[in-house]
Amino acid sequence: MSAGTFTPRPGAAPVSRMILAQAALETRMLLRNGEQLLLTVIIPALLLTLFSSVDIITVPIRADGAEKSVDFLAPGILALAVMSTAFTGQAIATGFDRRYGILKRLGASPLPRWALMAAKTLSVLVTEVLQIALLTVIAFALGWSPHGNPLAVAALVLLGTAAFSGLGLLMAGTLKAEATLAAANLVFLLLLVGGGVIVPLDKFPGAVQSVLGLLPISALSDGLREVLQHGAALPWTDLAVLAGWAVLGLGAAARTFRWE
Numbered sequence: 001m002s003a004g005t006f007t008p009r010p011g012a013a014p015v016s017r018m019i020l021a022q023a024a025l026e027t028r029m030l031l032r033n034g035e036q037l038l039l040t041v042i043i044p045a046l047l048l049t050l051f052s053s054v055d056i057i058t059v060p061i062r063a064d065g066a067e068k069s070v071d072f073l074a075p076g077i078l079a080l081a082v083m084s085t086a087f088t089g090q091a092i093a094t095g096f097d098r099r100y101g102i103l104k105r106l107g108a109s110p111l112p113r114w115a116l117m118a119a120k121t122l123s124v125l126v127t128e129v130l131q132i133a134l135l136t137v138i139a140f141a142l143g144w145s146p147h148g149n150p151l152a153v154a155a156l157v158l159l160g161t162a163a164f165s166g167l168g169l170l171m172a173g174t175l176k177a178e179a180t181l182a183a184a185n186l187v188f189l190l191l192l193v194g195g196g197v198i199v200p201l202d203k204f205p206g207a208v209q210s211v212l213g214l215l216p217i218s219a220l221s222d223g224l225r226e227v228l229q230h231g232a233a234l235p236w237t238d239l240a241v242l243a244g245w246a247v248l249g250l251g252a253a254a255r256t257f258r259w260e
Helices: 015-032 034-053 069-099 102-107 113-141 150-174 177-194 206-212 216-228 236-256
Strands: none
Touching: 015 034, 015 069, 015 113, 034 069, 034 113, 069 102, 069 113, 069 150, 069 177, 069 216, 102 113, 113 150, 113 236, 150 177, 150 216, 150 236, 216 236
């Protein structure tokens, strides 16, 4: 037996392994949380089914019957699902992790701050894949006929996730848990109404449209709609808006995030 076979080798694991382990833990915790599942899965699915089946809001579709209301609504609901997971759900969960001292313990570990954010964002992406798969099945059952390049959809979803994740972590890392809970839910409701998800932006006054069009939820829902409903190529304007929010949100979160 060679010398030193059983000698301990203390030290941190590679950062990539720590990120994957933390992301797996975050994903399991999210999928076990009934309230989070209500927000991220059940509400978007109900909204898609309800507004596609009942003529409550007039949406811009072709009069010749070649399009249905679900063709307008499905991209917006997909954007809502991304926001509910990357922003609302993550902000609330992270805020209470900070309150209960979980983040303080993680702060004492070798896991860097940026790696924690990367793990949380990776966990969000895994959850979004499940969300999008479920909503896509429901939309197809309602008669959805999507178009466009899947790579353009992936680019929009990735940038949207980065933007909302940064904003959610910024909120959770600076506000108290109770304030984060109230603010995140309020923002969710406001953006649901004013972000072009269900109500078209052209229903708002012109000056308001210009402001609402710069919101990340508006850029994501409009970009997905351009690709999936109209078969457009990469919607560069919407991608630029999402990229700007991603840089601002993640940059501010990295600088201001508090572990306790």
